[in-house]
Amino acid sequence: MRALSAVNLLLALGLSPLLLGIINRTKAVISGRSGRPLLQVYFDLAKLLGKGAVYSRTTTWVFKAGPIVGLAAVLAALAVLPLGGVPALVAFPGDVFVLVAFLGLARFALICGALDTGSSFEGMGASREAAFSALAEPALLLALLVFVSRTGTYSLSRMYVWPGAGDWLASGPVLILVVIALFILLLSENSRIPVDDPNTHLELTMIHEVMVLDHGGPDLAFILYAAALKLWLFSALVVGAAVPTGLGSPLLDELAMLAGMGMCAVAVGLVESTMARLRLPRVPQLLTAAGAFAALALAILGR
Amino acid sequence: MQLWLDAVFVLIMLTNLSLLAASRMRLIIRAAAIQGVLLGLLPLLFSLEGSLAANLGFSAFVLGIKGLGFPWLLTRTCRRVRITPEIEPYIGYNFSVILGIVGLLVSLWLEHRLDLPVRVSGLSVSAAFMTIFSGFLLVVSRKKAVTQVIGYLAAENGIFLFGLSLAPHGPMWLELCVLLDIFVAVFVMGIAIHNIGREFDSVDIGAVDSLKD
């Protein structure tokens, strides 16, 4: 089991950029283009890691610390993330809350790095990021509280044993609500459409992209990789709720989970192909809706 | 069967939230229609005592009025009077949804406290209370006459649901009477709004204040 946990962590480290590739490929196929290579993100990372850097004269150590702390925090969060009924490398009671705190640290580092440039555009992105993620946080914790409440455990590795085979028949409505809530949070926390458009070229409409305008070279590579890992992390949370564990053999579970991760990326691609970005004042409504789904799931479970 | 019932109640709760979140006339009418259809499905799922034909008939009646009749009337009114598509709330959409959730939690607590002799899925009473709350919230927090009517409709849906879950077969005739009243009310409303809209420029109830002197 320990070996399998380590394998899962390595899979996350290795395959997370692939998720972005799948999303882009899905969008390309739907719009009838041939699109970028599936492995484009790997090429980008390699290219960026090989470059030098240019720093603004305004910036201080905070700017340089931002990408490092951000990547470290996401890596630390990955250490407590289970996949497919296989416990995480590190599991302890309360790790579900610590995971959220690590994601908060990554955000703090990114926002401070953006503000360190003194650019009004980056200030704008930082302000939006802080506002939207403040609203996303209660929704995320409520969604995870469904698992706590259902299993009576406080560690992600132990609570994500639910849903097992057959649980979808017993508590289908709850699971659907949780999956929807977590999926909305995946979209918003990873700056995907309909909250933020990763492909836009107008700085005024950006959230995440505008915060990293001034980063380059290895710093940008760190940020890009951290974003990919964060996408993997949220996908794992969604897939863990959607795909039942305990299908018979560990190998079968593992394959089901990986297939689920792929499907999740395709689903993100489908959403991005069919929806437009929401107007910014509408985003809080989307996040409130995610919170509403999670609260409803809790209510049904808790009665 | 329990799973399906749960699913329908959850969907009813979600339609309540979408009633509160809707920012366009078209969306809110659609949400009300979906709620009507869901209510129409309930008598079938409850596996009521009585003949299948009666249940089918009841279901078809509810579905026809709440799911098709009212929405059609409302849409027609909106089109005739050329109401602007925005809803113009006094309370913002986010806060409305949050209040809706609070309403749900209060409903759960009420259900817990009242300990009613419910025959069906434990969610039904909560769903009923929540629907009533959301309906009244719509009535007090929206400016337009049409949205107020939709609010009353939702409140009535809640009462209907409450009656259905407490006594699935008993006071069906009572329900029918209430339904008829509402039907007449909506009908009158349609005519009234139509006429008001012809006489005056807007159907904003905030403007009614100016008549009071």
Add this chain to the structure above:
Amino acid sequence: MGLFLASLAVLLAGAVLAPMAGRGRAANFFGATGAFLGSLLGLAFACLQLAAGGEALWSAPWAMPLGRLSLGVDALSAVFLLPTFILGAAAALSGHSALKGQAGRRPLGAHWFFVNVSIAATALVPAARDGFLFLVVWEVMSVAPFFAITLRDEDSRVRHAGWVYLLAAHLGAACLVALMALFYARAGSLDFALLAGGAAGPSVALFVLALVGCGAKAGFVPFHVWLPEAHPAAPSHVSAFLSGALIKTGIYGLMRIQTFLGAPEAWQGYLLLALGLTTALFGILFALAQRDVKRLLAYSSVENIGLILTAIGLGYLGLAKGFGAAACLGLAAALLHVINHALMKGTLFLAAGSVLHGAGGTIIDGLGGLGRRMPATTVAFAAGALAICGLPPGNGLVAELLMLLSAATQAAGRTFPVALAAWGAVAGLALVAGLALFAFTKAFGLSFLGEPRSPAAAGAHDPAGGERAAPLILAGLCLAAGLCAPLLFQAVLPAAAIVARTYPAGAAEGAALGTASLTWLSLAAVGLILLVAALAFVRSRLLAGRPVGRGLTWDCGYLAPSPSMQYSSGSFAAPMTGLMRPVLRTETDLAAPEGIFPARAAIESETPDWLLESVSEPVFGAVARFCDALKALQHGRTPIYILYILATLVALLAWRLG
């Protein structure tokens, strides 16, 4: 106990020597040294007492009719002594060098007298073992800071802030006097040992009086109004002490008085939980909307008091509903946050003081770019901000984690109304944490990063000596408290047990759960630090030998960027202040640009505390008018006073005999 008395003696010696030495450097030296040494002695005592356990007692015969001079320090008192003495020492260190430049121009002797008396009184409140003594030291603790706050009394806003503070403190104290009178009427004594035995019995009225009395001191909404007025007006070392230590006595009072009232009931838990979440949300939202760093910090204190109250509420709920684990975790979280918040808020207020000193102001829209000019202060403020947002490896996360665990155990119990409260607590805590991150990225990012927005900020510099060292030391303590969280948790468990009196089943599991969780949290924090170091190494190896240039910030092609184009405090907070308009009631004044070539445009936004304007000021105004009316009795003519005495005597005789 000898150590404690020695510490008080040193504090009071400093208080007496300072004014005797005049108003110059000597007064500054004597006052600060007394405060520093006295606080260190007291800190040593509190730590030893916590380690040894049990209760240290001391009493002396006293000729007052109602009270005895009786002191005692048990685990609960010792926990509350820690922030007092830590911040007392830090305030002395920082205040000494901050006030050096003002020697002779301001009455420093009198200032240190009141600071030292404040520290001593704040330490005596948790140590008092008699109701009458408690009231006396409470009153001293309330009055002495008034004079410490109004050091810059030539400013009318400072005087106004002082009055708001004094009124709020006395409305609270009036409730406590009534409370003690009722205790005396019921139990016939004000001896805490007797009262703790349950001599007074449970009572709703007593609980409400305690809540209002202590709430006015601690700053629960709607009694928080004095905090955002007093903290910006006070010198920073005084703000740090007020915000970190003095307001915590309100929490102490609430906890101690609860032990006299018997086991808490469920409604008390619900009430405190709701009040706590409201206070926390209200505080952090208003913090976000502030333009002044010190006001922002003051509102953040309101938020943290709300968090402590939430934790107490969770604990009481656990006690009343039989969730031992939740009770233990909740109460321990409250006590830990009392200590941790003192460290964080001390860091932040002292760093803000350095900013005030170095950059000439604390209005965010006049700051910026301090990171290059005040490196030491920047590091301290960054560490404090990180900790107070509840992010690892800081100490703010500790209590938050325990609170969430406490709520989670109650949610997992799935007994209905308790679970409902637990969900609300989890959602509320998450929202507060998210908003705290927003508020403190604003405070840190806009003040310390970017380009300076004013000439004063461009010429800013780190202060020297103790003023520079004190926030750094406290920031180090924040990190240490985060890494030693399991040890601190073990240390406060006896104090939590005193509040709980008897735990329902499951408390041991709760303690084990908390210890395990915090141990792993500390390990995770260490792992994080190692990861950061490793990645920094990787980055420096990657960049070694490659071209690393410096240039302008990318300005999207605009040719003439200026510092005033940066995001301002109002625009940074705008997404949330817009969304929360119903709560915040932000007032915006817009002069929109007009015409094809607009000459000028302006926008101004302000978020005044509407609770202060619409609730508290009318109340305070009524009190002031009432007191003015009482002035009619004061003629200053001796015969009339004799007449009063005569009338009182006759009335008393008539009452006694009739």
